Amino acid sequence: MVLNIMIEHSNPTLGIKEKQALAKAIDQNYIAEGNQTHCFEKELSEYIGVKGGVATSTGTLGLHLALSALDLKKNDEVIIPSYTCRSVLNAVLYSGLTPILCDVDIENYNISFNEAKKVLSKNTKAIIIPHMFGCPVSLDKFKKLKVPIIEDCAHSIGAKYKGQKVGSIGDLSLFSFEGTKYIVTGEGGMVLTGSNRLLKILKKLKEPNSIDCLTKYTYRMSDLQATVGRVQLKRLEGFIRKRRSIAKIYDNAFKSCPVLLPKNQEYSRHIYQRYMIQIQGNINTFIKICLKKGIKVKQPVKPYALHKYLGLPSRDYPNTEHIMRSAVSIPIYPSLTNKQVDFITRTIRRILEDHAK
Ligand SMILES: Cc1ncc(COP(=O)(O)O)c(C=O)c1O
Numbered sequence: 001m002v003l004n005i006m007i008e009h010s011n012p013t014l015g016i017k018e019k020q021a022l023a024k025a026i027d028q029n030y031i032a033e034g035n036q037t038h039c040f041e042k043e044l045s046e047y048i049g050v051k052g053g054v055a056t057s058t059g060t061l062g063l064h065l066a067l068s069a070l071d072l073k074k075n076d077e078v079i080i081p082s083y084t085c086r087s088v089l090n091a092v093l094y095s096g097l098t099p100i101l102c103d104v105d106i107e108n109y110n111i112s113f114n115e116a117k118k119v120l121s122k123n124t125k126a127i128i129i130p131h132m133f134g135c136p137v138s139l140d141k142f143k144k145l146k147v148p149i150i151e152d153c154a155h156s157i158g159a160k161y162k163g164q165k166v167g168s169i170g171d172l173s174l175f176s177f178e179g180t181k182y183i184v185t186g187e188g189g190m191v192l193t194g195s196n197r198l199l200k201i202l203k204k205l206k207e208p209n210s211i212d213c214l215t216k217y218t219y220r221m222s223d224l225q226a227t228v229g230r231v232q233l234k235r236l237e238g239f240i241r242k243r244r245s246i247a248k249i250y251d252n253a254f255k256s257c258p259v260l261l262p263k264n265q266e267y268s269r270h271i272y273q274r275y276m277i278q279i280q281g282n283i284n285t286f287i288k289i290c291l292k293k294g295i296k297v298k299q300p301v302k303p304y305a306l307h308k309y310l311g312l313p314s315r316d317y318p319n320t321e322h323i324m325r326s327a328v329s330i331p332i333y334p335s336l337t338n339k340q341v342d343f344i345t346r347t348i349r350r351i352l353e354d355h356a357k
Pocket residue numbers: 058059060061084085087088130152154155176177178188189
């Protein structure tokens with residue numbers, strides 16, 4: 001079977017309801033940050049199960065706001081994984097804090113508890129924990145370290161750990177609604193918290209006219225964006241069902257292939273923001289062959305893992321190095337048709353078998 005149209009690596013799922021909501025917002029002059037944004041903040045907080053939060057212009061700036069709310073001192077240390085989006089490192093650097101990197105687990109791409117424990121010191125004042133690609137981190141152990149936790153849920157809105165939504169377990173949590181994320185507002189983010197004290201600080205940091213807080217951040221989300229976000233949030237559980245059903249098809253199709261498939265952690269609901277496979281052989285060749293066949297496959301963290309930007313030795317991050325050499329993400333999103341999913345499974349299965357020879 002040949003499909004004539006290139007299958008994109010990622011696509012937002014936007015439709016008539018988002019268009020109608022945007023048209024209504026324009027008709028009613030809901031343009032800048034206002035009621036729509038505040039409703040979006042309330043609705044996401046309720047969905048995740050926390051006290052409240054503040055919307056931001058991007059997820060990166062949301063992380064910066066979350067770090068600012070912890071009131072850390074210059075050069076305090078923040079532990080982050082070496083394999084994640086560059087934005088995480090950027091947010092720590094914007095804050096004048098010192099990033100301390102640790103390696104990740106090979107099977108699920110998440111920060112390794114044992115490695116985090118090794119780099120923990122009296123100067124550690126926060127840990128940023130991304131739930132990578134929709135797979136929840138087992139947070140119980142991290143909570144015992146007694147260091148403030150910022151859950152980075154940029155990939156994991158609606159994922160659950162032991163029945164509880166991620167984003168409701170740490171001290172603060174961050175969400176992103178950038179165009180490739182699970183629910184989208186074009187660009188945008190939100191910081192949530194279960195703490196009344198931290199919520200007050202977050203609001204003050206963003207409120208341009210409050211007098212008792214010197215540093216102000218104009219990290220606003222517009223009502224135009226929030227109006228789309230509110231519709232997307234209503235559709236989220238449907239998106240999760242669809243992605244999980246595609247993941248099941250991929251699991252079955254590739255189980256006898258020479259690849260490492262995503263690991264379903266015990267007690268958790270993985271939501272597959274990305275369907276990651278670790279392959280044998282050269283990944284650039286694999287990506288090129290897939291493209292030739294009409295499927296866009298990507299290396300999600302690129303061009304470098306975070307330790308490279310800081311000039312840290314590769315030997316200290318062996319799992320990250322291994323993942324950078326072998327892991328790619330294949331298309332998974334709600335608007336994929338059955339025909340496209342079938343084409344992807346057949347084509348990639350054949351390529352994997354040839355590629356490993
Ligand atoms: C793990 C992680 N955290 C934070 C961000 C930052 O989000 P944004 O692109 O909205 O700034 C990203 C972006 O891709 C991400 O992958």
